Amino acid sequence: MADPQLTVMIPAEVIQGRVRELALEVSEQFQGGPITLLGVMTGSLMFLTDFMRALEVPHQVGVIQASSYCGESTTSGKLTVNIDFLPSLTGRNVLLIDDILDTGQTLQRLVEEIETLDPASLNTAVLLWKQCRTTYAVEPNYYGFKIDDHFVVGYGLDYNDDYRHLADICELRLQ
Ligand code: IMP
Ligand code: MG
Numbered sequence: 001m002a003d004p005q006l007t008v009m010i011p012a013e014v015i016q017g018r019v020r021e022l023a024l025e026v027s028e029q030f031q032g033g034p035i036t037l038l039g040v041m042t043g044s045l046m047f048l049t050d051f052m053r054a055l056e057v058p059h060q061v062g063v064i065q066a067s068s069y070c071g072e073s074t075t076s077g078k079l080t081v082n083i084d085f086l087p088s089l090t091g092r093n094v095l096l097i098d099d100i101l102d103t104g105q106t107l108q109r110l111v112e113e114i115e116t117l118d119p120a121s122l123n124t125a126v127l128l129w130k131q132c133r134t135t136y137a138v139e140p141n142y143y144g145f146k147i148d149d150h151f152v153v154g155y156g157l158d159y160n161d162d163y164r165h166l167a168d169i170c171e172l173r174l175q
Pocket of ligand 2: 040041042043044099100
């Protein structure tokens with residue numbers, strides 16, 4: 001049954017097409033590879049797996065976790081970074097993959113953390129960019145779609161850990 005709080009903002013086919021385009025753009029830039037994709041858990045799950053299947057250069061995959069304290073729907077205040085599941089990044093061309101760039105706090109913090117591990121290069125790709133809300137001095141090297149200031153869920157994005165499974169990206173209006 002349709003959820004009255006959800007409105008489709010970016011349909012699945014449009015997301016799929018754009019993710020393929022981004023993967024081809026990255027494949028051209030890193031001709032021959034090898035690169036390491038680093039997905040920010042959990043929001044980048046679908047973006048990461050679709051992206052890697054469309055990428056035409058040899059690559060390794062790892063994940064990193066950045067979480068604000070429990071129960072928060074968006075980032076605010078304290079951010080914890082978990083690097084326990086990282087492959088070795090030293091001397092690798094790393095592409096950090098995240099679901100959404102909002103204020104920029106998460107991406108900036110992750111970039112600082114990864115730089116300490118001496119990658120050969122570090123680029124960033126986000127599926128969505130709420131540029132109107134970005135206050136930190138970060139810009140993604142690649143982005144899928146710029147969106148206005150709406151709260152969105154689906155295709156990995158959550159509200160209190162729900163809605164990640166949706167194939168479309170939907171605006172969530174809480175009543
Ligand atoms: P930033 O650190 O402010 O850039 O926020 C990035 C994080 O906030 C994302 O990785 C998401 O977890 C969360 N976030 C920001 N906006 C949204 C949204 O519209 N829907 C779901 N999560 C969001
Ligand atoms: Mg996230």
